[in-house]
Amino acid sequence: MRIRILGAAGEVTGSCYLLETAQAKVLIDFGMFQGARSDDGRNRDLGIIVPEELDAVIVTHAxxxxxxxxxxxxGLRAQLHATPATVELSRIMLEDSARIQESEADRENRWREREGKPQVEPLYRREDVDAISTRWNPLKLGVEREVAPGVRLRFQEAxxxxxxxxVVLDVTEQGGMPxxxxxxxxIGQNGMPFIRDPDLCAPDADLVLCESTYGDRDHRPSSETFEELAEILRQAAWARHKVLVPAFAVGRAQLMIHAVMELAREGRSPQMPVYLDSPLAAKATKLYTSFCDLLDDELQTSCRVGDLARDLAIAKPVLSGAESRELNQLWEPMVVIAGSGMCNGGRIVHHLRHNLWRHGVQVVLPGFMAHGTLGRALVEVSRGQRSHVRVMGQDVLVRAKINTIGGLSAHAGQSGLLNWIGGGCGGGSKPMLVLTHGEIEPRHELALAVKARFGVDAHEPMYGDTIEL
Ligand SMILES: [Zn+2]
Structure with a gap:
């Protein structure tokens, strides 16, 4: 059997693996490449993937x-296997994604028509999302299912x-050993609010493919991060300016609302209005409170009695684009949480354009920013590597304070990843280890740390490489 690495190899986006045995073809994740202009071409190219030939598609998260x-x-005939919450979140995410693809193509086609250039097709349309929507087959954590001939699947908490x-796969080829x-x-961080801690890598694995997003560093402890956030909110209130938070609609947005609310409740930061400027994040927030059993012990009870839903409702959803633009006319301290998470599109871009050049404005970057995104350029400003960024075709001098707060990251740092890998590499077992989903340098740093800790040489594949087992 073999695994083809078809994305997130030496980079963090475009996750995709193809498992091929003599009897089955199984796709694991089929993510979008994000960050560079050339990614549109990469996203459209299915390469060696023939949807009709797939026996199963497995999705790790939304x-x-x-x-x-x-x-x-x-033309897919196979089922899409994912946890029940991932199924629900993916549905709303993909509908939103189709809407964005269609409206971006419409916008581009308007200027193309004026310039006499050929029209472009959106990457996909709502019909394409509807076409796969019947193929979802939810599978709860810890339950086993045969998803293709000789391929048994079990999900564990990440x-x-x-x-x-x-994803844990037990794969048997005819006449062979499983x-x-x-x-x-x-993989998430231990001890974060909301979500349970990740389970360690399953033991007795022959092959482990592990992410390496933050393979080169540890985050600051979350207690320090919360204090940092409180200070940012206090400064914004004092300067009577906005706090802008680009956040993924799922995960970061809910954690940020929760953090801002808790800090105000504890009296560590001033009360200020929170705007959730993302209809998708507003929908996702509702889903968070309908899967109480997936939340950490602390929040389960408040989720069941409805307190959590009430708490999260302090964030006012901003539904239309016009309402979003109206926020630019409000001159008072407030927190605006808007997508996209890496500032490579979405409503956060216009907020940044209106505010980055102002002294006193605070920008909070709570997540990973891929190469080529506006978010990454802002990280570079925070490190003193540049002073201007390009927003909507214009160079803007950044006077706002840019705060990167890794302690609220949804990804484990190096120690967390080593800890997770230890579940599979501990004791006498020495699986083949493949590092993916990380840029070249962080990934290599993790490989060095893995060698030092477990004595295992980790593979660092590039796009298109094949792992034989
Ligand atoms: Zn993720």
């Missing part, structure tokens, strides 16, 4: 860089966002 290309599997899972393959998916 983030766009793991699900965003699923609607391109036109602690990254609601419904996120690592092999265990573990795909980490995205």
């Amino acid at each position: 983030h766009q860089d793991h699900t965003g290309r699923l609607p391109l599997l036109r 602690g990254h966002i609601l419904g996120s899972a690592s 092999k265990r393959i573990v795909f980490s998916g995205d």
